[in-house]
Amino acid sequence: MCGLAHYLEREGLPTVAIALIPRHAELMRPPRVLSVPFELGRPFGAPEMPKFQRAVMDHALGLLERTDGPVLETFPRRPNEHGASAVWSPPIEKASDIAIGEESAFVSALKAEIAAIQPACESWVAGGGRRLDRISGRTSPEIVDLMLALAQDPSIESPMEGFPIELAAKFAADDLKHAYYQAGLSQPGAVTDVGLDDWFYNDTLAGKLMFALCATLLKSEDEKVRGFASHAFVPSHQRENVPEI
Amino acid sequence: MYFEDMPEPGRSRLLNHPMPDMVETPCVEGLPLGKRRIALITTAGLHDYRDAPFVPGRSEYRTIPSSMDMADVITSHPSTNIDRIGILRDLDTVFPINRLREMEAEGAIGTVASNHYSFLGSTPPDNFEGLIGEIAAAMRADRVDGIVLAPV
Numbered sequence: 001m002c003g004l005a006h007y008l009e010r011e012g013l014p015t016v017a018i019a020l021i022p023r024h025a026e027l028m029r030p031p032r033v034l035s036v037p038f039e040l041g042r043p044f045g046a047p048e049m050p051k052f053q054r055a056v057m058d059h060a061l062g063l064l065e066r067t068d069g070p071v072l073e074t075f076p077r078r079p080n081e082h083g084a085s086a087v088w089s090p091p092i093e094k095a096s097d098i099a100i101g102e103e104s105a106f107v108s109a110l111k112a113e114i115a116a117i118q119p120a121c122e123s124w125v126a127g128g129g130r131r132l133d134r135i136s137g138r139t140s141p142e143i144v145d146l147m148l149a150l151a152q153d154p155s156i157e158s159p160m161e162g163f164p165i166e167l168a169a170k171f172a173a174d175d176l177k178h179a180y181y182q183a184g185l186s187q188p189g190a191v192t193d194v195g196l197d198d199w200f201y202n203d204t205l206a207g208k209l210m211f212a213l214c215a216t217l218l219k220s221e222d223e224k225v226r227g228f229a230s231h232a233f234v235p236s237h238q239r240e241n242v243p244e245i
Numbered sequence: 246m247y248f249e250d251m252p253e254p255g256r257s258r259l260l261n262h263p264m265p266d267m268v269e270t271p272c273v274e275g276l277p278l279g280k281r282r283i284a285l286i287t288t289a290g291l292h293d294y295r296d297a298p299f300v301p302g303r304s305e306y307r308t309i310p311s312s313m314d315m316a317d318v319i320t321s322h323p324s325t326n327i328d329r330i331g332i333l334r335d336l337d338t339v340f341p342i343n344r345l346r347e348m349e350a351e352g353a354i355g356t357v358a359s360n361h362y363s364f365l366g367s368t369p370p371d372n373f374e375g376l377i378g379e380i381a382a383a384m385r386a387d388r389v390d391g392i393v394l395a396p397v
């Protein structure tokens with residue numbers, strides 16, 4: 001982001017960059033930076049807090065008129081978004097303990113789990129919620145078939161022309177995960193991204209499939225695939241749960 | 246998740262991600278904010294769901310017109326460590342197009358640009374350098390004279 005700011009300013013276009021990791025901005029020293037103490041993925045603070053977002057934007061745009069760069073300022077506060085919200089509960093019961101090795105039983109149970117979250121997904125969309133589960137262009141059952149096939153045989157061909165198999169699997173996996181997150185967010189109460197991850201990875205069969213896929217790709221003979229698998233399927237705070245990592 | 250709460254070794258890897266050694270760039274002067282035309286640039290990997298997803302490491306970008314239906318915006322950013330709740334609940338958490346529209350209506354900025362631009366973060370900045378001339382020309386044609394760049 002800071003590199004882009006340098007390049008665009010050199011083209012004669014005034015810029016102000018937001019920074020979520022202050023050290024990167026300190027090293028790169030673009031013309032104008034507002035460092036913000038927010039969660040990764042939230043450069044304007046928090047969802048559904050328009051006044052707070054506006055305060056961040058006012059601060060950032062205020063720097064745009066400065067010409068004494070490099071300017072590095074820090075936004076002074078974090079959003080207080082949860083307050084006294086109700087306790088969040090997942091939309092489905094915790095999955096029963098079926099091993100992926102029991103292939104037909106696992107697939108049946110996973111497809112039943114996906115069917116079980118559908119009402120919550122539909123409720124999310126009906127309420128105006130965003131759909132992020134549209135990267136791969138595949139349905140959830142198709143995604144399960146692809147992920148399972150890859151978890152069992154990493155040498156299968158990519159179903160997406162122009163995209164390597166590990167990336168096609170990543171898009172499919174993210175679609176599946178996003179469908180669960182959409183279902184989760186349809187529930188009342190406040191939940192964090194870590195809370196959603198904890199539910200998805202530890203209490204659902206889809207999460208179990210994600211761990212299995214990650215573990216298989218980590219054994220790939222292709223160093224590039226191993227490197228990709230090490231961070232693309234399981235978040236840092238769940239990585240210790242990947243089998244044989 | 247806050248950066249400081251990220252477990253090791255991911256936290257140190259992200260903190261110590263190699264940064265190019267950039268020569269200082271002087272600030273370009275401009276009109277008062279109330280007369281400027283503002284564009285957004287995001288590295289959230291945002292795009293229309295009908296577009297091809299981003300490929301990590303590839304030099305590419307997507308255009309997000311102000312006129313598009315923002316309900317069609319998705320992300321193909323591969324990171325598993327950035328929050329997804331914000332973008333699911335409110336696009337303005339990462340791409341504050343509505344905040345800019347409010348500012349335009351109030352006269353706090355001049356106007357909102359016709360087009361905005363999306364990149365995939367976690368990509369070496371050098372990969373983008375060759376694209377900048379093209380994007381800068383498009384922005385100048387759109388009379389943009391202020392850019393807010395937002396990471397994830």
